[in-house]
Amino acid sequence: MTLVVNDLKVYYNTxxxxxxxxxxxxxxxxxGEIMGLAGESGCGKTTLGNSLIRLDGRMRHVDGSVELDGQxxxxxxxxxxxxFRYHSISVVPQYAMSAMNPTRKIGRMSRELIESRGIRYETxxxxxxxxxxxxxxxxxxxxxxxxxxxxxxxxxxxxxxxTLLDPSLLIADEITSALDVSTQKAVAESLVGLRDNxxxxxxxxxxxxxxxxxxxxxxxxxxxxxxLAEKAPTESVIRHPRHPYxxxxxxxxxxxxxxxxxxxxxxxxxxxxxxLDPPAGCRFRARCPLADEVCQEQPPFVEIADxxxxxxxxxx
Amino acid sequence: MGRLELRNVNKVYRVGTFGGDTLHAxxxxxxxAEPGQIVALIGESGxxxxxxGKMILRLTSITSGQILYDGQDVASLKGRxxxxxxxxxxxxxxxxxxxxxxxxxxxxxFSMVKDSFYPHVPRSEWDDRLEAALLGVALDPDACLHKYPxxxxxxxxxxxxxxxxxxxxxxxxxxxxxxxxxDASTRVxxxxxxxxxxxxxxxxxxxxxxxxxxxxxxxxxxILRKGRIVERGSTADVxxxxxxxxxxMLLESVPALHDARDPEHWREVAAARERGTCIxxxxxxxxxxxxxAGDDNPIMxxxxxGHLVTCAHxxxxxxxxxxxxxxxxxxRAT
Numbered sequence: 245m246t247l248v249v250n251d252l253k254v255y256y257n258t259x260x261x262x263x264x265x266x267x268x269x270x271x272x273x274x275x276g277e278i279m280g281l282a283g284e285s286g287c288g289k290t291t292l293g294n295s296l297i298r299l300d301g302r303m304r305h306v307d308g309s310v311e312l313d314g315q316x317x318x319x320x321x322x323x324x325x326x327x328f329r330y331h332s333i334s335v336v337p338q339y340a341m342s343a344m345n346p347t348r349k350i351g352r353m354s355r356e357l358i359e360s361r362g363i364r365y366e367t368x369x370x371x372x373x374x375x376x377x378x379x380x381x382x383x384x385x386x387x388x389x390x391x392x393x394x395x396x397x398x399x400x401x402x403x404x405x406x407t408l409l410d411p412s413l414l415i416a417d418e419i420t421s422a423l424d425v426s427t428q429k430a431v432a433e434s435l436v437g438l439r440d441n442x443x444x445x446x447x448x449x450x451x452x453x454x455x456x457x458x459x460x461x462x463x464x465x466x467x468x469x470x471x472l473a474e475k476a477p478t479e480s481v482i483r484h485p486r487h488p489y490x491x492x493x494x495x496x497x498x499x500x501x502x503x504x505x506x507x508x509x510x511x512x513x514x515x516x517x518x519x520l521d522p523p524a525g526c527r528f529r530a531r532c533p534l535a536d537e538v539c540q541e542q543p544p545f546v547e548i549a550d551x552x553x554x555x556x557x558x559x560x
Numbered sequence: 561m562g563r564l565e566l567r568n569v570n571k572v573y574r575v576g577t578f579g580g581d582t583l584h585a586x587x588x589x590x591x592x593a594e595p596g597q598i599v600a601l602i603g604e605s606g607x608x609x610x611x612x613g614k615m616i617l618r619l620t621s622i623t624s625g626q627i628l629y630d631g632q633d634v635a636s637l638k639g640r641x642x643x644x645x646x647x648x649x650x651x652x653x654x655x656x657x658x659x660x661x662x663x664x665x666x667x668x669x670f671s672m673v674k675d676s677f678y679p680h681v682p683r684s685e686w687d688d689r690l691e692a693a694l695l696g697v698a699l700d701p702d703a704c705l706h707k708y709p710x711x712x713x714x715x716x717x718x719x720x721x722x723x724x725x726x727x728x729x730x731x732x733x734x735x736x737x738x739x740x741x742x743d744a745s746t747r748v749x750x751x752x753x754x755x756x757x758x759x760x761x762x763x764x765x766x767x768x769x770x771x772x773x774x775x776x777x778x779x780x781x782x783i784l785r786k787g788r789i790v791e792r793g794s795t796a797d798v799x800x801x802x803x804x805x806x807x808x809m810l811l812e813s814v815p816a817l818h819d820a821r822d823p824e825h826w827r828e829v830a831a832a833r834e835r836g837t838c839i840x841x842x843x844x845x846x847x848x849x850x851x852x853a854g855d856d857n858p859i860m861x862x863x864x865x866g867h868l869v870t871c872a873h874x875x876x877x878x879x880x881x882x883x884x885x886x887x888x889x890x891x892r893a894t
Contacts, residue, residue: 425810
């Protein structure tokens with residue numbers, strides 16, 4: 245197991261009280277697994293990604309543990325985490341467009357970044373250029389300014405740079421959501437290539453778009469309002485979802501080939517509960533057509549088939 | 561009524577430090593939007609789709625060409641004549657959160673409509689109208705009136721903006737990426753709302769970059785590339801038998817959950833591409849010469865009734881196989 249997360253709780257401090265964005269989350273990622281993390285805005289997926297690499301000032305580690313390659317990550321201690329960041333756990337942020345310093349050529353910016361981590365740029369330079377060509381970029385991009393590249397190209401430079409030290413875990417947060425469909429595809433393919441070439445061992449791909457995950461992920465973890473709803477191999481989640489939320493979410497997605505006149509899709513009525521003071525029990529209860537008294541108690545996240553875990557009382 | 565017609569519409573922006581350079585954002589776009597129809601304007605970023613929406617709403621000027629609303633040239637409207645047009649043609653935009661002033665309550669958008677368009681309507685009658693409009697977009701008036709924007713969800717705010725448009729006697733709605741900021745579970749509700757409005761006789765221009773959304777809701781699909789229409793036709797024709805290489809490329813790039821596309825057609829498309837031909841050229845061998853003669857003004861070929869395709873080779877780096885070997889491509893390069 246590359247990553248073992250056990251009952252992780254991370255809250256946000258606000259004036260109104262604690263926002264329980266991540267409320268008891270446990271899962272594992274196997275070696276070589278690309279796990280898609282899906283959910284709607286405010287479900288805690290970005291909080292989960294951030295907790296694994298950097299808690300910002302408002303976030304508080306309340307409970308639970310994270311183990312990477314058998315080592316416990318000191319996620320609450322930012323200085324102690326520095327040893328792991330970039331070397332064994334790395335991130336590709338959502339806005340690669342603004343992740344790069346606009347006043348430096350990309351090569352110089354990369355040098356500054358790598359040397360700030362105590363590594364001589366010359367020792368990795370050749371490998372860096374080789375990997376840039378692998379994702380379809382010319383090594384000449386190092387002599388350009390970020391503004392001279394398109395969004396998809398910048399996204400790929402950041403991807404290569406983030407994985408240059410062969411981290412065990414890469415967190416990719418919404419990296420395709422700002423791109424056009426044709427660019428999206430190239431970026432998604434490069435992402436899988438990073439794993440296939442052995443540049444990263446495992447990956448968490450965070451997105452709200454399930455259809456992208458269908459293309460890149462081996463397993464999908466669906467979150468709802470700070471809790472886990474379902475984790476299973478990609479095909480099982482897409483074709484045989486068991487949690488009512490996953491099922492309704494997939495049914496509401498328009499796809500090429502589905503038309504309003506022929507088949508009217510339905511959304512999910514209601515909205516997610518506030519995480520400031522979330523109701524006890526299953527958090528999807530208020531919007532769930534199957535809910536009854538049992539659901540007032542929080543359902544455990546249990547394995548119902550091989551590699552298929554669901555948190556719902558109504559699943560046999 | 562509410563028939564909107566675009567005739568050879570062009571838009572040139574001045575760009576660069578001193579406005580010395582020009583950017584031809586929209587090139588010779590012509591189409592008609594009938595009442596009771598949803599027209600999807602589909603394109604990637606920079607295709608000019610939002611510029612078209614803004615020109616229809618008169619938020620930006622037209623460089624050349626005409627936009628006719630029920631036969632009347634929209635650009636000629638001035639001063640007081642503009643009000644009836646604004647009441648009839650309304651827009652809803654991408655980001656519902658920035659369409660509201662966070663300092664005021666969200667329902668201020670409704671009172672502003674009353675103040676500027678219907679000052680003589682009595683308060684009680686206005687309240688009834690408002691309630692009807694909100695119910696029309698499936699919102700509970702108690703749940704969304706007298707609230708601040710941060711107390712409402714994105715889907716609610718976006719539906720309130722549609723309700724605002726309905727409060728006026730709107731007959732044409734420009735919906736510019738209205739659901740890209742919404743969550744998946746509420747997205748389809750706003751789409752269905754457009755579908756229901758259509759059955760009530762409203763015309764909608766649905767601007768989007770998402771092919772699956774355009775395909776789900778629209779009757780007519782227009783594919784834009786670099787400001788030019790490359791393919792236009794009924795949604796079923798365009799999506800089932802995409803004939804322009806660019807449309808095909810876009811459709812192939814769309815990640816699909818369950819592949820519902822006709823495998824037979826896709827094999828045919830792949831085979832045609834290997835042969836280095838496109839459907840346009842197969843059926844219109846003479847069009848090559850015509851397009852080259854017209855240079856910047858390619859003709860659209862009707863490959864089946866109501867389904868029009870422009871050849872790619874008039875654009876630099878076009879995806880058409882024939883473009884690489886064709887004479888027109890070379891002539892353009894010199």
